[in-house]
Amino acid sequence: MLKQNILSSKSSLKLTAFILSSLFLTACNQQSPPENTTVWPIIEECDLNHQSCTATQGEQSVRLKISPNPIPIAIPLGVELAIQNIPAEKVELDISGANMYMGYNRVALIPDGDNGRYVGGTMLAFCTTEKMQWKITILIHQKDGKQIQIPYLLETQETEMH
Numbered sequence: 001m002l003k004q005n006i007l008s009s010k011s012s013l014k015l016t017a018f019i020l021s022s023l024f025l026t027a028c029n030q031q032s033p034p035e036n037t038t039v040w041p042i043i044e045e046c047d048l049n050h051q052s053c054t055a056t057q058g059e060q061s062v063r064l065k066i067s068p069n070p071i072p073i074a075i076p077l078g079v080e081l082a083i084q085n086i087p088a089e090k091v092e093l094d095i096s097g098a099n100m101y102m103g104y105n106r107v108a109l110i111p112d113g114d115n116g117r118y119v120g121g122t123m124l125a126f127c128t129t130e131k132m133q134w135k136i137t138i139l140i141h142q143k144d145g146k147q148i149q150i151p152y153l154l155e156t157q158e159t160e161m162h
Contacts (some may be wrong), residue, residue: 034147042151048136052080055150060085062138062150073124073132073156081109081138083116086148090141091118098133098153106139124156132156 046053052065063082071077079093095105102125109118124134134154141147 036145037147037149039149039151042135042153044153046152048152048154049156053152055152062086062140064136064138064150064152066136066154071124071154071156073158074126075123077122077124079107079109079118079120079122081118083118083140086116086140087142088116088118088140089143092139092141093120093122094137094139095122095124096135096137098135100129100132102134130158132158 040055040057043053043055048064048066049070051069052063054061054063056062061082061084065080067078067080068075081091081093083091091109091111093107093109096102105122105125107120107122109120111117112119124132132155134156136152136154138150138152139147140150
C-alpha cells in the first residue's frame, strides 16, 4: 500500500511539473513578437476614455480613437485609426487584459478610402474586477512581411447603473 502511494505521488509530481513547464513555455511564446516585428513604446500618458491618442516614431504616426467615451464594458465600440507614413496592407486591433486574461479579441480594421484611415468595431468583455486594465495593440502588416505593433493602455471602471 505504501509503495502504491509513493508511486502515485511520483506520478502526480511528474504531471504537475509537466503542466507547469508547459505553461511557462506557452507564456514565453505568447509574449515574444513575431520575427520582422517592430514594437513601438507603449502609450501610457494618453487616456482613450476621453480623447484620441497618437503614437509617433520619427515621421510615422498612428492615431487611435475609440467611442463612445468613456469606454463602456460589453457595449459595441467604434474604432477609428489614422495612419501616416506607414504603408499598410492589413490593420488589426487586438485587445487583451493586462491584469486578467480575457480571451482572444482581435478584429480587422477596414480601410476608409486611400487616406490612411481605418474603421471597425469591437467590444470589451465583462470582467469580474471593478477596475480593469487593458492593452490595446494596433497591428500593422506591411507588404514586405514586416509588422509594426503599437500598444496603448486603457483602464475601465465598472459603474453602477441606476
